[in-house]
Amino acid sequence: MSTDSAPALQEPDQGLALPAAHAPLPGLLALFLAFARMSLAGFGGVLVFARRAIVEQHRWMTPDQFNETFALCHFLPGPNIVNLSMVFGSRLRGIAGGVAAFTGLLLPPTLIMTVLAIIYARFGDVEVLRRSLAGISCAAVGLLIAVVFRMMTPLLKRMDIVVLVLVLGVFLAIGVLRLPLQAVLLVAIPLSVGATYVMRRKIAA
Amino acid sequence: MSSENPIWALISTFALMSLFAVGGAAAAVPEMHRIAVDVHHWMTDKQFTDAYAIAQLSPGPNVLIVTLIGYAVAGIPGALAATLAMCLPTALLAYCVSRLLNRPSQSRWPALIQAALVPLSIGLMAASALILAQSTDRTIAALLLTATVAAIASISRVNPLWLLLIGGLLGFAGIV
Numbered sequence: 001m002s003t004d005s006a007p008a009l010q011e012p013d014q015g016l017a018l019p020a021a022h023a024p025l026p027g028l029l030a031l032f033l034a035f036a037r038m039s040l041a042g043f044g045g046v047l048v049f050a051r052r053a054i055v056e057q058h059r060w061m062t063p064d065q066f067n068e069t070f071a072l073c074h075f076l077p078g079p080n081i082v083n084l085s086m087v088f089g090s091r092l093r094g095i096a097g098g099v100a101a102f103t104g105l106l107l108p109p110t111l112i113m114t115v116l117a118i119i120y121a122r123f124g125d126v127e128v129l130r131r132s133l134a135g136i137s138c139a140a141v142g143l144l145i146a147v148v149f150r151m152m153t154p155l156l157k158r159m160d161i162v163v164l165v166l167v168l169g170v171f172l173a174i175g176v177l178r179l180p181l182q183a184v185l186l187v188a189i190p191l192s193v194g195a196t197y198v199m200r201r202k203i204a205a
Numbered sequence: 206m207s208s209e210n211p212i213w214a215l216i217s218t219f220a221l222m223s224l225f226a227v228g229g230a231a232a233a234v235p236e237m238h239r240i241a242v243d244v245h246h247w248m249t250d251k252q253f254t255d256a257y258a259i260a261q262l263s264p265g266p267n268v269l270i271v272t273l274i275g276y277a278v279a280g281i282p283g284a285l286a287a288t289l290a291m292c293l294p295t296a297l298l299a300y301c302v303s304r305l306l307n308r309p310s311q312s313r314w315p316a317l318i319q320a321a322l323v324p325l326s327i328g329l330m331a332a333s334a335l336i337l338a339q340s341t342d343r344t345i346a347a348l349l350l351t352a353t354v355a356a357i358a359s360i361s362r363v364n365p366l367w368l369l370l371i372g373g374l375l376g377f378a379g380i381v
Contacts, residue, residue: 105265110284139350139371
């Protein structure tokens with residue numbers, strides 16, 4: 001899109017404003033198929049595959065552009081990779097490209113998931129399936145704990161008390177007290193933004 | 206089920222939830238659990254945990270646990286309605302914002318807010334883990350399996366799919 005190829009004003013990275021680094025723009029079908037493929041490859045998270053396909057395989061974006069687009073989608077609410085498909089597709093091909101990428105990402109796995117839902121509804125009480133699912137659940141919870149652990153590591157190294165208190169506060173409010181998400185976020189987001197702002201000013205000063 | 210149309214309940218629930226889903230799908234799990242199990246009684250605790258396991262094991266974005274919740278409420282139309290309600294509003298929001306700020310790195314506010322959201326997402330994901338563990342880890346063997354997988358995935362780069370499949374096999378064999 002023309003708005004995105006405008007020269008960067010303050011970016012020192014050379015990669016950002018060079019459309020020459022790109023492969024030719026993909027068609028709508030190519031976008032749909034590319035996102036369908038990365039979605040179906042993405043067991044336990046699509047992001048890695050999306051990055052590989054967009055940056056390395058098709059060269060539709062430079063690494064910097066990808067990071068920037070992902071940062072935007074991560075910052076906004078909602079499933080990040082779904083946001084990314086819409087933003088990425090529309091940057092290449094307008095709103096139709098966004099819809100093509102969005103549909104490619106969601107349609108095939110949604111169909112698979114619907115089939116699994118039907119199977120579960122019919123056979124979910126079969127003892128063998130129940131036992132297997134219970135085992136998978138245990139492993140899935142373990143994976144989630146590992147993600148939390150990996151994300152906590154840099155925070156623990158810095159021993160940033162305010163940040164750790166925020167993590168603990170949200171954990172207790174949602175996990176133990178089971179308060180509604182909206183209410184917790186309405187308190188936690190201003191607190192966290194304020195704390196981050198103050199800390200950054202302290203570091204800058 | 207109440208007399209109101211379940212499809213509409215799904216759409217309004219998930220569209221609203223998606224707008225508050227900071228930190229991605231795993232961070233939204235506690236709220237999904239609260240709404241689907243505690244508030245609306247769409248599913249039992251066990252069904253919810255199974256849905257989480259199925260969504261982890263299947264390809265595609267992890268947010269598609271909502272497809273399973275939607276199906277449990279209202280069949281195939283429910284599955285599609287829940288998926289679209291969870292995914293489309295924020296995707297359109299992202300589209301509009303990306304058009305407004307096509308170079309978000311120029312302002313420091315997005316970076317600051319993003320940094321501020323990190324501890325909140327971690328807290329939410331930890332809460333997800335606790336809520337799911339309370340339903341799934343009811344035996345010593347189950348607890349051991351969860352702890353082992355957590356340790357392996359924390360220190361190695363093994364593909365998570367293998368760990369899920371091993372968990373499934375242990376369950377199949379009746380060990381956990």
